[in-house]
Amino acid sequence: MKKIISGNEAIALSFGDSGGVFASGYPGTPSTETLEEVARLGEVYCEWAPNEKVGLESAIGASIAGGRALATMKHVGVNVAADALLTLNYTGVNAGLILMVADDPGMHSSQNEQDSRNYAKFAKIPMLDPANSQEAYDFVRDGFEISEQFxxxxxxxxxxxxxxxxxxxxxxxxxxxxxxPWVKDVPKYVMLPNYGKIKHVEVEARLLKLQEFAETTPLNRVEMxxxxxxxxxxxxxxxxxxxxYPNASVLKLGLVHPLPERKIREFASLVGRLMIVEELDAIFEEQIRAMGIRVDIGKDKIPLCGEVxxxxxxxxxxxxxxxxxxxxxxxxxxxxxxxPGCAHRGLFSILSKLKVFVSGDIGCYTLGALPPMSAMHSTICMGASISAAHGMAKVNEIAGRSEKPVAVIGDSTFFHSGMTGLLSMAYNNGNALVIIMDNRTTGMTGGQENPGSGRVLQGQPARQVDIVALVKVLGIENVVELNAYNLAETEAAIKKGLETPGPYVLVDKNPCILRYRIKQPVIAVDPEKCTGCRAxxxxxxxxxxxxxxAAGERAKVQVDPNICNGCGVCVQLCKFDAMSEAKGRG
Amino acid sequence: MDIFNIVIAGVGGQGVLLASKVLAESALASGMDVKQNEVHGMAQRGGSVISFVRIGKEVFSPVVIPGTADILISFEPLEALRYVHYLKPGGMLVYNKVTINPSTVASGLATYPADVEDQIAKACPDAHGIDALSIARAAGNDKAVNMVMVGAVMKKLPINAGVVEGVVRSVSKEKGIDVNLKALNGGAAA
Structure with a gap:
């Protein structure tokens, strides 16, 4: 039966159709729907890991135990999982293992535009690059076969x-x-130097075999x-x-690492001008030029940045x-x-007012960097809010500056890699205010479960981590709960956190209104009282x-009742009591 | 190359993706090849959303290049203006006249162009504005704006209207079928 589905859905479907046993990963656009679809299809066990490294490591364990395994992540997630990947390439697998990575050329929803093909080259392992949903489906099956064969x-x-x-x-x-079978095999799975040295030789030999495979596999096809x-x-x-160019000659690579040198050489000899079209880095072009083959059109004409x-x-x-x-x-x-109705709005209204340096992180709250809030001043990668704030505080101390940095991080990002930064801050006698916005979901990617949400990917109830207790056990003495919908209380709590020496953590526990479908009575404006001050x-x-x-008057504020969620932040910003108080929230 | 290019634009949360799905499924049910593509992620937070549906005998790229769209469907006037350059010369625009303030306007950093409809008419001679919200409301649900918009272009597509109705039935929840069909036909009559 034919159906119209996305590449992510096709990978999930094929995973179930190709003997898949275990899938893990961490949400990240544009990869997220893959595991969600595995869960929706309901045929194969799957789970969200707290981060990509844990996801890949669990998939490695599943493979060692004999089950075909899938790990999914976005491109930057591979950076987190790279420690595992760059030794997994040595151990190899028992049952087939696929690491699905979704790149984001054009940075539709990412902090960088890295080209994951570099990782295949770096790790000396095969990489498949599907060109449509059908190939995404087919390549999962091919991938498992290649994984087990090689x-x-x-x-x-x-x-x-x-x-x-x-x-x-x-x-x-x-x-x-x-x-x-689940087999003990010390030289294969224990990468002590002596075993690793043997494995490195095998990795190089395997790459040569894969090169031969690349020459003949139908994954690479010539369309003359x-x-x-x-x-x-x-x-x-x-x-x-x-x-x-519907009529041009094309060498279409499905297996993009390692490259089929003889096939490329032959193709180049049959055509007039040779053009290489690849998004992002010049991975093919550099290798093909190194083969001594003339490239007529490549990255001199096709941009290194953005989509093609x-x-x-x-x-x-x-x-x-x-x-x-x-x-x-x-x-x-x-x-x-x-x-409308998000708790982040209250927090960032105050951070913007206080003009503190905010060390930010990856999540919905990164939007606090945009005007008019403009209240986030660095965002590097998952978890960096806390560790970067720690480094800033140390330099401030050395420089004799009194300003204390503020780190803002969400629950899922905190579990992902914020905890280690906080441990370091406690251990190394740091001095930053850390605000954890615990909205009980992984929000920016569309609302996925996490260790604090109380449910697992497949929907069953799960142990819910207590963030306040966790923060304390990491060594932080000052942990205070926050209600970011209450602006006066939030301002006072932040000021206290900034004045108190040493690490100080505020935890807001208001849930994501989008994920949990929270709707409060809407706000009304009294046009008699509104002065048009725009506060x-x-x-x-x-x-x-x-x-x-009206003639000679300032335009007055209106509230769109179809959009308002009644959070009351605007009510508290109004100096003329012109907006009616939302009910039901403290 | 007989590819029919549709661009659908709107604001995150308006149902652009479901409208795209209906159009793509309708093309598939009509025996055509189809590719549909939109960008998720940050766009969900009230940002500008753009989606492509390409229909034909064999469709390669999932992306519509500016200057090549046969139809632009916009769920909001400012978004119509933002993406009107996707239309090919002689292309048709159908847009919902109900405005939604972008955050830049809501926070006083920018002004919504008061002459948005005049600008649209200037940019596209074959532009048609409808009040999709009123039609959706009359059908029984404000959120059926997306079905109204699909209905409004239904007769201009290389797809039989009956096929579109069938797809709307199949993608709707049981209790939403009647509302969605009313909205679809309301859009078609607008």
């Missing part, structure tokens, strides 16, 4: 336009899971057409190539000017912002707006 982990790489694009998929016959232009490409870039499209390819080949037309300039931007607009809430101004 005793290696396999990386399955998608990009946003593969993970989130929907295309037609035909399902294959289901392979029932077979769980293999007109011979004046030959294009080597992979992944979604293949689709853009076909869009631009058919227009870019046509222009690079020098055949046409872009069809594209330019957008209308100077329209008001519509950036994402805290949802409430600093809340940056899309439920607020200015009405038409």
């Amino acid at each position: 005793d290696t982990p396999v990386m399955l790489r998608t990009t946003t336009r593969i993970s989130h694009a929907k295309g037609v998929v035909e399902q294959k016959e289901k392979i029932e899971p077979k769980i293999g 057409g007109e011979r004046s232009l030959g294009i080597i490409t992979s992944g979604v870039a293949y689709q853009h190539v076909r869009e631009a 499209n058919a227009d870019i390819i046509r222009v690079a080949a020098g055949d046409a000017i872009a069809l594209g037309s330019a957008p209308i300039a100077a329209l008001p931007q519509r950036p994402p912002i805290f949802c 409430c607009l600093k809340a940056a809430c899309v439920a607020l707006g200015l009405g038409a101004a």
Whole structure:
């Protein structure tokens, strides 16, 4: 039966159809829906790990115990899991193991644009790069076979336009899971130097065997057409190539590491101009040039940054000017912002007012960096809010500056890699205020379960970690609960945290209103009392707006009752008592 | 290359993705190849959302290039203006006239263009504005704006309207079927 599904859904479906036994990972756009779909399909055990390293390590254990395993993550997640990956490549696998990584060219929802193909090269392991949903489905099955045949982990790489694009998929016959024996094998799985030295030699030999495999596998296919232009490409870039040049000769790589040198050499000899179309880094191009093959069009014409499209390819080949037309300039931007009713709005209203340095983190609260709040001053990676604040505080101390930094981090990010930073702060006698926004979900990626939410991925009730107790046990003496909807209380609590020497932690426990579908009575404005001073607009809430101004008067604020969630932050910002108090929340 | 390109624009939370799904499923049910693509993530938080549906005998890229769309469906006037350059010369725009303030306007950093409809008419000669919210409300649910918008373009697609109705039935929850069909037909009559 044909169905139209996304690349992520196709990977999940194929995992169940290809004998999958265990899946783990950490949410991250554009990879998140893969594990969610495994859970929805309900055929295979799956779980959210607190971070990508734990997810991959658990998948390694599953493979050692004989079950086909899948670990899913976004590109930057592989940085976290890299410690495991760069030794897993030595041990190899028992049952097949696939690491699915979703890259984000164009940075639709990411902090960088790293190209995961570098990891396959770095780890000397095979990588598959599907070009549509059908290939995403097929490559999971191929990946398990390659993994088991060559005793290696396999990386399955998608990009946003593969993970989130929907295309037609035909399902294959289901392979029932077979769980293999759980065998003790010290030289294979214990990477002491003596065993590691033997394994490194095997890794290099395996790579040569994989190179031979790459020469003959149908995963790499030549589509001969007109011979004046030959294009080597992979992944979604293949689709853009076909869009631009339906009749060109194409070497389409499905296995993007290691490269098939003889096949590339032969293809290059058959075509006039050789063009390489790859998104992000010049991974193919550098290797192909190193083979001594002439490349006529490559990264000199195709940008290293952002996504590729058919227009870019046509222009690079020098055949046409872009069809594209330019957008209308100077329209008001519509950036994402805290949802109406979100507790982050209260917190950032105060942080903005106090003008403190905020060391930020990855999550919905990163939006606090945008105007008008402009109350986040560094955001590096998962967990860095706390550890970076610690470093800032140490330098402030050395410099004799009295200002104390504020770290802001969410619950899921705290579990992911904030805990170790806080442990360091307690251990190394740090001096920062840490605010943990515990909304009981992994919010930015759409509301996934986590160790604090009380449920696991497959829905069953789970042990719920007590963040306050956890913070105390890490060695923090001052831990105080916060209600960020109450601005006066929040301001007082932050000031106290800043004045008290040493590490100080505030924990807000208001749940995510989107995830838990919380709706409060809406706010009304009294037009008699509203002076049009705009103080409430600093809340940056899309439920607020200015009405038409009467002659000689300032425009007054209006609340859109369809959007307002009644959190009451704007009520507290109003100096003229013009907004009615929301009920039901302290 | 006979590819029919549809761009759907709106604001996070308006149901752009479900509308895209209905169009893509309808194309598949009509025996055509289809690719549908949108960007998730940050867009969910009230940001600008854009989605592509490409229909044809064989569709390669999931992305519509600016200047090549046959139809732009926009759930909000400012978003119509933001993406009108996706239309090919002679392309058609159908938009919902009900405005939603972006956060930049709500926080007083920018002003919503008062002449948004004039600007749209200037940018696209074949533009049609409808009050999708009133039609959705009359159908029984404010949130059915997405079905109204699908209905409004239904007759302009290389797909039989009956197929679209069937898909709306299949993607709707049991109790929402009637409302969604009313909204769809309300949009078609607008």
